[in-house]
Amino acid sequence: xxxxxxxxxxxxxxxxLTQHAGAGSVKHNNGQMEITVSETGTNAYDIQVIQKxxxxxxxxxxxLTFDAYASTPRSLEVNLEKDTDPWTSYSTAKTFDxxxxxxxxxxxxxxxxxxxxxxxxxxxxxxxxGTVYIDNVVLKKIDAGEASPIASQQILVVDAHSYKVFDIKxxxxxxxxxxxxxxxxxxxxxxxxxxxxxxxxxGSSGEMISVK
Numbered sequence: 001x002x003x004x005x006x007x008x009x010x011x012x013x014x015x016x017l018t019q020h021a022g023a024g025s026v027k028h029n030n031g032q033m034e035i036t037v038s039e040t041g042t043n044a045y046d047i048q049v050i051q052k053x054x055x056x057x058x059x060x061x062x063x064l065t066f067d068a069y070a071s072t073p074r075s076l077e078v079n080l081e082k083d084t085d086p087w088t089s090y091s092t093a094k095t096f097d098x099x100x101x102x103x104x105x106x107x108x109x110x111x112x113x114x115x116x117x118x119x120x121x122x123x124x125x126x127x128x129x130g131t132v133y134i135d136n137v138v139l140k141k142i143d144a145g146e147a148s149p150i151a152s153q154q155i156l157v158v159d160a161h162s163y164k165v166f167d168i169k170x171x172x173x174x175x176x177x178x179x180x181x182x183x184x185x186x187x188x189x190x191x192x193x194x195x196x197x198x199x200x201x202x203g204s205s206g207e208m209i210s211v212k
Contacts, residue, residue: 004137021046044077046126054119077124
């Protein structure tokens with residue numbers, strides 16, 4: 001997986017919009033990927049954002065996690081698949097119900113097809129208008145026992161809130177889900193951000209914290 005955090009330096013590098021019907025656009029904003037659909041298609045994949053070059057190894061289990069929310073409640077389809085005809089789905093395409101608050105979603109699956117060294121991840125948004133916000137896309141190998149019989153579920157983080165972090169100059173750094181400011185500080189330290197003061201905002205309120 002390349003550039004799943006949509007950093008300000010890489011923006012949308014590695015991701016591409018494909019349109020088969022309807023009308024949509026994609027842009028980088030505040031460390032997130034925004035997919036906006038102005039006209040729906042017939043299929044979810046009619047408006048999709050994809051990343052190619054994924055290596056799926058036969059017999060290996062994988063977990064994909066991502067944060068997502070939408071401008072209004074809607075569905076979003078995600079698929080891990082072959083990049084050429086017949087577009088074999090390795091994970092089985094999964095549909096998630098998004099709300100207006102960021103939550104973490106996952107897909108787990110075992111690669112049962114022959115090894116594919118040039119597969120892809122497809123984020124399919126063509127069945128509803130509005131904007132979808134995507135961040136923190138991570139694909140990792142897992143043990144076979146971790147692959148759920150039901151290949152997707154929403155991860156519920158107890159008492160977690162959405163925070164936005166800015167440096168002392170007011171530049172956006174990242175968006176996080178955390179249980180409080182101490183958790184925000186710990187996550188920032190884990191990301192190896194520069195030491196110093198940061199403004200952390202939750203909704204309209206903000207507070208300065210120090211990362212040492």
